[in-house]
Amino acid sequence: MTQPFIALTFDDGPHPVNTPRLLDLLKQRNVKATFYVVGTNAKRYPEIMRRIVAEGHEIGNHTVTHPNLSKMSAEGVRNELRVCHEAIVSATGVAPRTMRPPYGAITSAQKSWIKKEFGYSTILWSVDPEDWKRPGSSVVTSRLLSGAGPGGILLVHDIHAPTIDAMPSTIDQLLAKGYQFVTVTQLLAMEPKG
Numbered sequence: 001m002t003q004p005f006i007a008l009t010f011d012d013g014p015h016p017v018n019t020p021r022l023l024d025l026l027k028q029r030n031v032k033a034t035f036y037v038v039g040t041n042a043k044r045y046p047e048i049m050r051r052i053v054a055e056g057h058e059i060g061n062h063t064v065t066h067p068n069l070s071k072m073s074a075e076g077v078r079n080e081l082r083v084c085h086e087a088i089v090s091a092t093g094v095a096p097r098t099m100r101p102p103y104g105a106i107t108s109a110q111k112s113w114i115k116k117e118f119g120y121s122t123i124l125w126s127v128d129p130e131d132w133k134r135p136g137s138s139v140v141t142s143r144l145l146s147g148a149g150p151g152g153i154l155l156v157h158d159i160h161a162p163t164i165d166a167m168p169s170t171i172d173q174l175l176a177k178g179y180q181f182v183t184v185t186q187l188l189a190m191e192p193k194g
């Protein structure tokens with residue numbers, strides 16, 4: 001892929017304070033992102049869920065309780081995905097189209113039946129600045145900028161305030177380099193098939 005498209009993804013929310021602050025920042029820049037929400041938070045903050053969708057962002061399934069799926073039975077995995085799916089649909093009326101396994105932990109067999117049963121593509125990432133270790137906003141920004149490339153998927157967490165603090169500088173510098181922000185589903189649609 002040579003076009004400078006990039007996807008910004010936010011995991012583990014929504015968060016009652018940090019997610020609305022992030023949405024304000026994204027709106028000011030007309031940047032669309034993808035939110036991999038946890039089902040317990042989706043149920044708790046349906047208004048934030050509706051705001052995410054109303055402002056043109058995408059929501060993906062990140063399970064209900066954030067377990068390591070690779071160590072679970074098919075029935076357990078199915079339940080995690082189904083309950084989160086229902087929480088997203090119940091809050092927003094929009095069905096998620098992709099999932100991200102917590103910790104990136106998933107087997108290839110699981111990916112395959114999840115695609116068949118739920119229609120989900122399993123989405124990991126190309127850049128992980130490890131923002132959850134709280135390295136500081138400027139480090140999060142510099143790691144994202146040095147890892148970013150065309151077709152890239154950036155992973156951060158909208159539950160951490162310093163991550164939100166890092167976003168204006170990160171987004172503005174990527175925009176200055178010519179990147180266009182798209183949702184994960186938009187990015188997938190651009191990938192050459194085959």
Ligand SMILES: [Zn+2]
Pocket residue numbers: 011012062066102103
């Ligand atoms: Zn997560």
